[in-house]
Amino acid sequence: MAPLSAPLRAVLFDWGDTLFHAPHAPEVIVSFARSSGVEISEARAREMWDEIWTAGKTPEEIAKGRDLSIEAHRRVWMDLFARLDRVVPGLSSVLYERVMDPHSWVPYTDTRSALEAVRRRALKVGVVSNVPADLRPVFAKHGLDRLVDSYTHSFEVGAEKPSPTIFLAAAKSLGVKPSETLMVGDHAVDRGAERAGMRVFILPAEFDGDVRGLDRVLAELG
Numbered sequence: 774m775a776p777l778s779a780p781l782r783a784v785l786f787d788w789g790d791t792l793f794h795a796p797h798a799p800e801v802i803v804s805f806a807r808s809s810g811v812e813i814s815e816a817r818a819r820e821m822w823d824e825i826w827t828a829g830k831t832p833e834e835i836a837k838g839r840d841l842s843i844e845a846h847r848r849v850w851m852d853l854f855a856r857l858d859r860v861v862p863g864l865s866s867v868l869y870e871r872v873m874d875p876h877s878w879v880p881y882t883d884t885r886s887a888l889e890a891v892r893r894r895a896l897k898v899g900v901v902s903n904v905p906a907d908l909r910p911v912f913a914k915h916g917l918d919r920l921v922d923s924y925t926h927s928f929e930v931g932a933e934k935p936s937p938t939i940f941l942a943a944a945k946s947l948g949v950k951p952s953e954t955l956m957v958g959d960h961a962v963d964r965g966a967e968r969a970g971m972r973v974f975i976l977p978a979e980f981d982g983d984v985r986g987l988d989r990v991l992a993e994l995g
C-alpha cells in the first residue's frame with residue numbers, strides 16, 4: 774500500500790466473500806441430490822460449486838448488471854445454474870433460494886472482532902456491496918448492525934463496483950474524503966476504489982475454513 778497521505782477516517786468493507794459467505798453450497802447440493810435419489814459425493818459437489826462460483830466471477834458475468842435489481846440477479850444467476858439441472862432436476866432453483874439469497878449468508882468467524890477493532894480505532898465503518906437487496910437486516914440478524922455506520926448498495930446507487938460512483942457515494946454517506954478512506958475487499962472490482970482516490974486492500978483468495986483473515990486489515994491500519 775502507498776504511504777499514508779491523509780490520516781484514515783473510515784474503512785469500507787465489501788460484503789460478499791469479505792465479511793460474509795454463502796451457506797456451504799456443496800452441502801446443499803449433496804442433500805438435495807440425495808432427496809431426489811441421486812448420489813453425489815461431497816468432493817464432486819464442491820467441484821460443481823467451485824466451477825459455477827468461478828464462472829460467476831468472470832468480467833462477462835459481472836458486466837450483466839445482476840446486482841442492480843432482484844429481477845436481474847435471479848435471471849443472471851439462474852442462467853448460470855441451469856447447467857446443474859442436467860445433474861439433478863430442480864437443483865438450480867434450490868441453490869438460488871438457499872445459497873444466493875443474501876438473508877441466508879453468514880459472517881466469517883473473525884468478522885465481528887475485525888469490525889470491533891476498526892471502531893476501537895475511532896474509524897467509521899461502511900459496507901459497499903454489489904448486491905440486489907438491503908443488507909441492514911442481514912447484519913442485524915447477526916447482531917452486527919451496531920458496528921456499521923452506513924450501507925452503500927449497488928441497487929440503490931444505480932452503479933456497481935468497479936465504478937468509482939459507488940465508492941464516492943459511500944465516502945459521502947460517512948462524511949469523509951476518499952483520501953481518508955481504505956477499501957477492503959476480495960475481488961478485482963473492489964480495486965475500483967483506487968480510481969475514486971481511495972486506498973485499497975485486497976484480501977488473499979486463500980484462507981482457513983471460516984476464518985477470513987481479517988486481522989490482516991488491522992495490520993494495515995497500524
Ligand SMILES: [Mg+2]
Nearest residue numbers: 787789790959
Ligand atoms: Mg466480494
